[in-house]
Amino acid sequence: MSKRHSAKYKIDRRLGENIWGRPKSPVNKREYGPGQHGQRRKGKMTDYGQQLRAKQKLKGYYGDLSEKQFRKIYEEANRRKGDTSENLIGLLESRLDAIVYRAKFVPTPFAARQFVNHGHVLVNGRRVNIPSFRVRPGDVIEVKEKSKQLALVLEAAQSAERDVPDYVEVDHNKMTAKYVRTPVLGDVPYAVQMEPNLVVEFYSR
Known part of the structure; x- marks a missing residue:
C-alpha cells in the first residue's frame, strides 16, 4: 500500500512485539528478530536501550514516522502545558x-x-x-x-x-x-504497552 507497507512486519520482528495486534504478524510464530543473528540471546537492556526501544515502538506504530516528524511532535508536546508524555499521545492520535x-x-x-x-x-x-x-x-x-x-x-x-x-x-x-x-494514554487501544514517558526521557537526555 504505502512505501513501508511491505516492511511493516519487519518492524514487528525488529521490536519482537506484535505492535498492532494483527493475527498475521510473524512475531506470533517467531519472537526473535530478523536476520542470521536474530536468535542470539540478548543481554540486559540499558536505560538508553529501553528509551530508544520505546521511541522506535511508538514511531513504528504510527506508520514508521520519520525521526524529523516524530521529534517535531515531541517538541510541540513539550511546549504545551501539562504532562509531556500525555501531550505526545494526544498529538499522535489527533493526526x-x-x-x-x-x-x-x-x-x-x-x-x-x-x-x-x-x-x-x-x-x-x-x-x-x-x-x-x-x-x-x-x-x-x-x-x-x-x-x-x-x-x-x-x-x-x-x-x-x-x-x-x-x-x-x-x-x-x-x-x-x-x-x-483528545485521548489520554489509557484511552488508546494499543495492542502492546507503550511507554511515552521513556520517549520523553530519551529526548530529555
Missing part, C-alpha cells in the same frame, strides 16, 4: 491518518497514510490529503463519496480485529467519523 485508522476506514496505519495522501478523505467537507493534518475535537472526517465502496474500506469496516475507541464516533453506513476529544 488525520491516525483517526482514519481508528475509525476503521482502512486496515492499517500504513494504509491510512496512503488513503489520505490519495485524496479519499474530507475533513468538515473539505478534501485534505496531508496525513499529519491536525484534527481538532468536533471535526468530522468523511470518506469521499466515490471511495466509500472501495474493497479496502468495506473490509476494514467489517473487520472484527479491533474496536473503535470511544473518543471517535463512527457511522459506518455513512462512512463518517467525529473526533470527540
Whole structure:
C-alpha cells in the first residue's frame, strides 16, 4: 500500500512485539528478530536501550514516522502545558491518518497514510490529503463519496480485529467519523504497552 507497507512486519520482528495486534504478524510464530543473528540471546537492556526501544515502538506504530516528524511532535508536546508524555499521545492520535485508522476506514496505519495522501478523505467537507493534518475535537472526517465502496474500506469496516475507541464516533453506513476529544494514554487501544514517558526521557537526555 504505502512505501513501508511491505516492511511493516519487519518492524514487528525488529521490536519482537506484535505492535498492532494483527493475527498475521510473524512475531506470533517467531519472537526473535530478523536476520542470521536474530536468535542470539540478548543481554540486559540499558536505560538508553529501553528509551530508544520505546521511541522506535511508538514511531513504528504510527506508520514508521520519520525521526524529523516524530521529534517535531515531541517538541510541540513539550511546549504545551501539562504532562509531556500525555501531550505526545494526544498529538499522535489527533493526526488525520491516525483517526482514519481508528475509525476503521482502512486496515492499517500504513494504509491510512496512503488513503489520505490519495485524496479519499474530507475533513468538515473539505478534501485534505496531508496525513499529519491536525484534527481538532468536533471535526468530522468523511470518506469521499466515490471511495466509500472501495474493497479496502468495506473490509476494514467489517473487520472484527479491533474496536473503535470511544473518543471517535463512527457511522459506518455513512462512512463518517467525529473526533470527540483528545485521548489520554489509557484511552488508546494499543495492542502492546507503550511507554511515552521513556520517549520523553530519551529526548530529555
